[in-house]
Amino acid sequence: MSSSSHHTTRVFEPKPSQPAPVTAAGPIAWLRNNLFAGPLNSITTLVIVAFFLWAIPPLLDWLLWSADFSGTTQQDCTSSGACWVFIQAWSQQLFYGSFPDTEIWRINLTLVLLALVLSSPYWLPHHLRNRLDLALLVIFPFVAIAILDGRILGLEYVSTDFWGGFSLNLLLASASIILGMPLGFLWALGRRSNMPMARSISVILIEFFRGVPVLALFFMGSVMLPLFFPEGTNVDKLLRVWIVLTLFMAGYMAEVYRGGFQAIPNGQYEASAALGLSYWQTTLLVILPQVIKVSMPNILATSIMLFKNTTFLLIIGIFEVLSTAQTALTNSNWLGGYATEAYLFVGVVYWICCFGMSRVAANIEKKLDTSHQS
């Protein structure tokens, strides 16, 4: 601008930017926007906070501060809080049922095997995965029975009357899910089939097992199933329950797969037909993987439901975890009214399992979402 010789280059130096006003960013703004936006909002916040202040201290006091943790008998529960001694004393029963002490390793082994089988897609070598995975899954229930029962393996025989506790819930649920999934797929295929007989039979099966209260199914399993077998055959109670749970799972799974089938574009069938694949090749190699992918969240949701429903077995006299808790509560050495502790404990254990599974479902859903839509 100026032609003066004293021209010096001036560099533009921006002023340091000011921090955002406290009302627009930072914790105060967050509080204003999320807890105190307007009078109604503020009142709600205050009411909720007041409720917490009123409810939480006594709750914590009962749960922890004045609770009893150590000891072995009811006499050790002297304070006003929760009696966690009760849970401690019954923990083995709650988890393993009345399985003989010396044989508990068999349950642990089965559970470890279950974990290995379920996690096999992560550790099996790539080229073995597809076939071995499925085989491992389907074999698992029978291996588990062999280990727990013991007769085939030359171990001490443990009658199913002694199986119980939370491990029974876990094993029964997984055994039923594992067998119910392929069976349900078969039914779902039948429902889509062009053969009228196959279709109607599948529809009847699916609608029956979905429409009937699961309790009625258990009841039929224990009251009516024995009538169906030739006189003298004695089918084990747990085996009957397993059959019922598997069929129940299959009914629900078939419906889940139906949704999955609907999401498969027709082009997939046409493309496999063009490649000359047979019906079963198309179904197992092209359609099934995609159906499973699409319906994975629902498969897990249904599995969670089945897992929760294993508590219903209490009603037909199987010593699953809730039934063990009920037995413990009526034990003459523990008649102090520890219902809240027992239910809280079982509830928390169940909650951890189910919530964990639902998180896994959400993660898989996110991971499998290859649609690039968002």
Next chain:
Amino acid sequence: MSAVKRPEGSKSAPAFYNNPNVRAVFYQLLLVATLGYLVFLIIANTLANMEARGIKTGFDFLTTTAGFDILMSLIPYDATDTYLRTFFVGLLNTILVSAVGIVLATMVGFIMGVAHFSKNWLVTRLAVAYVETFRNIPLLLQIFFWYFAVLAALPSARNSMSLGEAVFLNVRGLYLPAPVEEAGATVFYIAVAVAIAAIIWLHRYAKKRQDDEGVQLPVWRLSLGILIALPALASVIGGAPFSFEYPELRGFNFRGGITVIPELMALALALTVYTGAFIAEAVRAGIQAVPHGQTEAARSIGLKESKIMKLIIVPQAMRVIVPLLNSEYQSLVKNSTLATAIGYPDLFTVFVGTSLNQTGQAIEIVFMTLAVYFAVNMTISLCMNLFNRRVSLVERK
């Protein structure tokens, strides 16, 4: 196909066993034969077993005396009544707990589902915590928790909690005042009917006004006014429609009024809280399925926030919500069979439990009970499908 030149020696059509139609017939015949044989085996075995155990067949038992008492009955019942009557007692109790559960769970579910979208962070967190807690704990455990831990800890009859000396809550149940019809009752009922008719007419009229002239009438306030004013007027003219019979403490227990037994309370509470969590999740999913552009567009044309929810978001969300509600309601009815765990006399407890034990006629009783659950669920499904037709998207023709 025929254009393809076949290799020498195979000029004939494909073998008949490679014809898909022939195969289909063959497979189906095989399927039917196998199943038929299985069914035959089952029936034969069942008949043989029943004969061996001396179980009678047929529905004659329905007219014989049941001989057991039922804890709670909506229709007059005593031990000298027939098994058929126990069936209806149980059925009504099932319908009662299901209806109460459905209404309350819907209310809780919608409140919690909408609360998920509150601007208040604490409310949002509470809604999420509610859903995640109660969805992931087995229903039976929740029933036990309410029944054996919460309701069993209530005070004894003498130390009842009371609300205005009219409503009492103690370990034996909830005691409510019972309305007794007085002289003015008939006029009152007529007034209520007229009020409802008037409200329906008002809604139609208001819709027509809005469609024709764009005028919005304060429909809700007017409806509420009519609903209160007309019956009130009727009571003034015709005299008090009801008097109330209050529960009274006599000896160790309350007499009079309406008694809600703890079994019913625990079951209804558990069903409400459990199903409510699933409905809240359905409502959340439904609302989330409405594109955010809808809210923005509604704001840009100047709708109030409350109207946006009511007029724009919820009607569109309903398309997603209603089918989910349908299955939640059905599972609530099926889950009500858990009543048997705490001894609430629903159909399952009374009929499949006690009656079956006494008569041993498993097939007939299970068949009747399943037929009822199917029928109830079909009814729900039918109603929800009708409702769904109303809320579903009307596409351009």
